[in-house]
Amino acid sequence: MAYLFPYWTILACGIHILVMAAWIQIFEHPTFCSHNRIAEYAFSLALGAVYLFTYILSVEARTRYRYAIYYTTCLLQNITCGALWFVYATNDLINTVYFLPLLLLTVIPYVIGLIIMVVYYLFFHPRARKCGRDIIVSFKAGDQLSEIR
Numbered sequence: 001m002a003y004l005f006p007y008w009t010i011l012a013c014g015i016h017i018l019v020m021a022a023w024i025q026i027f028e029h030p031t032f033c034s035h036n037r038i039a040e041y042a043f044s045l046a047l048g049a050v051y052l053f054t055y056i057l058s059v060e061a062r063t064r065y066r067y068a069i070y071y072t073t074c075l076l077q078n079i080t081c082g083a084l085w086f087v088y089a090t091n092d093l094i095n096t097v098y099f100l101p102l103l104l105l106t107v108i109p110y111v112i113g114l115i116i117m118v119v120y121y122l123f124f125h126p127r128a129r130k131c132g133r134d135i136i137v138s139f140k141a142g143d144q145l146s147e148i149r
Contacts, residue, residue, distance in 0.1 A: 001081045001084060001085055004084075004085060004088055004089065005084075005088075012077075013052060016048070016051070016052060016077070017045065017048040017049050017051070017052065018045075018048065019048075020047070020048035020051040021041070021044040021045045021047070021048035022044075023048075024044040024047055024048065024058055025040075025041070025044050028058050028059050028061070029059065030043060030044070030047075030058040030059050031059065032058070043058075044058075051070070055067060055070040055071070067117075071114055071117075074110070075107075075110060075111070075114070078106050078107055078110055079107060081106060082103055082106040082107055085103065085106075086103060
């Protein structure tokens with residue numbers, strides 16, 4: 001997309017950063033730099049720029065829905081960019097040897113990565129639970145369930 005529409009790509013990235021920064025301010029309420037409003041907004045913008053590439057936590061909280069929203073948004077962006085590239089590509093570009101592989105590489109590895117992440121979180125990620133004042137972390141190793149206090 002950056003090859004076909006460089007200015008639109010810059011605009012889309014800017015919108016993505018602003019939307020993610022607003023999401024951080026509205027839903028996550030980070031405490032980092034909370035003593036200074038300008039620094040807090042700058043931190044949110046910096047994280048919004050990081051969110052162009054990956055999702056990192058700005059606050060400790062439950063992550064299932066946050067990951068689902070973020071990765072669904074990015075998947076839709078990848079599909080949209082691939083579809084636009086397919087529709088607006090010139091005949092010369094379509095006839096190149098790298099057109100179809102690049103088109104497929106915008107979505108397929110992303111979906112494979114999401115599937116691996118879901119499998120990891122379902123079967124291999126440690127689970128923490130509170131028991132009084134203790135936090136018990138349990139994880140499954142083979143057929144055994146182990147706990148650490």
